[in-house]
Amino acid sequence: MIVFVGITPCSPLMLPSVNPERVGLIDKTRSAMHELSEELFATHPDTVVIFCQHTQTPQDAFAMNVADPYTATLAAFGDLGYTQTYHPDFMLADKAQRELRKDGIPVTLVTESDLPFGATVPLDFLRAHLPNVHILPIAPCGLTPKEHFDFGAALRSILVESPKRIAIIASGDCSHTRSADAPGGLHDEGKQSDDLLETLIAQKNTAGLLQFDENLLKTGQDAAYKQIVMLFGTLDGMPAESRILSHEAPFGVGEIVAELVLD
């Protein structure tokens, strides 16, 4: 049963231990993440399925990361003391890969015990009150947005039938070109892309999302689009109301926090 659906950014700059001096600039996003974590806690999920980029992602298949335990660290971002461990939902991963393969969806299992920051950062906020929750990270791939949507839709039928209470999170930073000091430099397409993405999420406009201008995404260096398309796939046919909790880009990278409230 799907009980919670949310979209989160994954910038380590949201964490005071990584960005102690300027973390105040991203307060709005942090507050939204705390609110999202409380909403997630209220649903008491058993498993969190998180769509995020892995370190090694195959181009032609969706990768489910199964390792026990996953170790989340932030050493690459200067926080040497941060270590968290998470455990996978083996049963769900096994059932999902079998069913998806039966449906002809390209899926592969990978084992990366080091959790990527795309999962580490949002889970740091979201798991604050859920110490025993299991996770299942799934990565997007090089296939088309339609195929990502179909993957999400196929996954939905498995998750809905599961007796477990499952939360789905799409984790990723939007465009990386929102200011001159942004990782991708300043491009107007970045803001256009983020604004359009926010509108489409707010309207829950799946058709619009699938027809998103590729040039905008490419020039804006968006890294959340595919995860959001997968998430919309899992919502296919389910009544849900979109709630944008925050959207800002204090460090030149678009950060959107949203919840899709299920009826």
Add this chain to the structure above:
Amino acid sequence: MFAKAYPILRLPRRFTVFDYAIPEGTSVSVGDVIQIPFRHRTVLGVVKSITESTSEKRVLDITSGSIGFTIPEIDLARIETIASELGQSISSILNVAYEGLNPYPPSKDFPSRRNNENIGHSKASPKIDLETIASVHTVIDRLKTDRTIALACDDETFCVLAHAICKTTTNQVVILAPRERDARLIAGMLSQFVPSILTGKIPPRDRNRILRSWRNGDTRILVGTRQSVLAAAQSLGAVLVYQSGCEDHGSPLRNPHIDSVRVAEALAQSANSIFVSADVFPTPSATLPLLVTNDGTDPALVDVVHKGENSPYPLMSQTLLESIKLALQSQKRVLLSFNRKGVAKRMECKACGHVPFCGTCGSLPMVRLDDLLCTACGTEMWRPTTCPACGSPKIGLKSIGGAKIADDLHKAFPEATIGHIQKGRIDHNANIILATEFFFSSVIEPFATYNFGVVAEILGDLSFTPGDYRGAEITARKIARLRHLAYREHAECIIQTLTRDRLQSLLGAEYVNRVELEARKKYSLPPFGIVVEFEGETKETLPIEIGNRILVRDDATHRLYAKIDHETFIIWQKLFPTIPDSIKIRVSE
């Protein structure tokens, strides 16, 4: 019609009541426990109020009407107050209070196989001396005039008092114990009244039965831990708190951080019942009059730094060594209390002052003979021979631990057996017992005899913890505990100290209570003021308008705290729901 209901579920503090439509033909009243849909599942909820309209756009129907369990309005109001004071959601407090309650009434035909475990087992009749009986008579007489008292007495007197109250009252009696073991011990002594035990280890099925039976008035005596004082009773006659000063009544590690003693007091007030907060030295209270039954054996205070007390063994005075020797010669045993594990308090570099901490979790590790052990995460480390910070070889042991004392006792009394009792290690039969707090919380039992000839505290000043205003209170309680034990065992009581005058002022419950209350009033500390602590990584986002008070950061704990008066606290309570759940709020009142 619409019902405003609290889900019985752990929820963040900003979650309050939820509106549900009442289908036609369903009868629901305020206080009824009903089934409601919540976040894609069905949970139990408590009806707060019933309205004719709602401002919500979309409202779900309640799943089913009353499950045959009602929480009286007065009890619901009490739980709302507790939640408000703690800065927690009402749902979370209800979840603790009614954990285990389910929609299905217990079947009388098929009682749980573990049913018998939840009723206290009878113990062999203990020997009760006349003095204890006289003390209990005094307390009973006093309770005729003062319905609520703080009682300074030993565990044995409390057990006899509990027995007397259970026998004389026809109403329900709840006895709050700090730990499961204590609840079972007390229930065992009251077995003739067939008490029910309600602790965290009771399986949900039995919990459901006990809660319903307590609510209906079928259970007359309930002995338990914190849930027992949160649950609603039918007609409450007395609330008794065992070891009310024990920190396990309000463990900060357990969420929600409920101080069960305060909850018990509120319960007694709302039911207008007898309330007895008993301990060897109860927490000083501005409202509860103190009644002292007995102060125990007068202790000998020994200044360990006095020249005449020098001995070859550190922290072992000549007086103590002589007393131990005499006790052993008289075939008596010795109890030495020293709450510090390992061979030393810590390692420290004499050159740069560096203290090695656990590399995994950052806690201060226990220093063992050959290595260091982190008691927080279990990591074992080599003892460094040179300072990890400056490379100096001047790194060494600082202060003395229990293992070192035990080692010295072996040398001083080679013919005696030494038992070092600490968590996970119990040696009952040794001639000399060196005990940590574990001994007093988990080993020692009321009415048991141990054949002690000497009862001593190795260093009475250890509990003067800097930064904790309760240091004197805790120290006074530890001394009183030893004095009572010595009195029961007809043993000599010795308290070694570095600050003799300070400890001298902590003898005598009545005097200490008065002096402590005066000091706390002067500095606006509880019970005259309130200390609110905030802890969490996002503390910098605390609303600045929080009473416009300067929050003080405690460098040791990295917590923000403030001392405030009761009026400011009422304003703060309204702000608590706006503070994210990631920030923990602790209130000491």
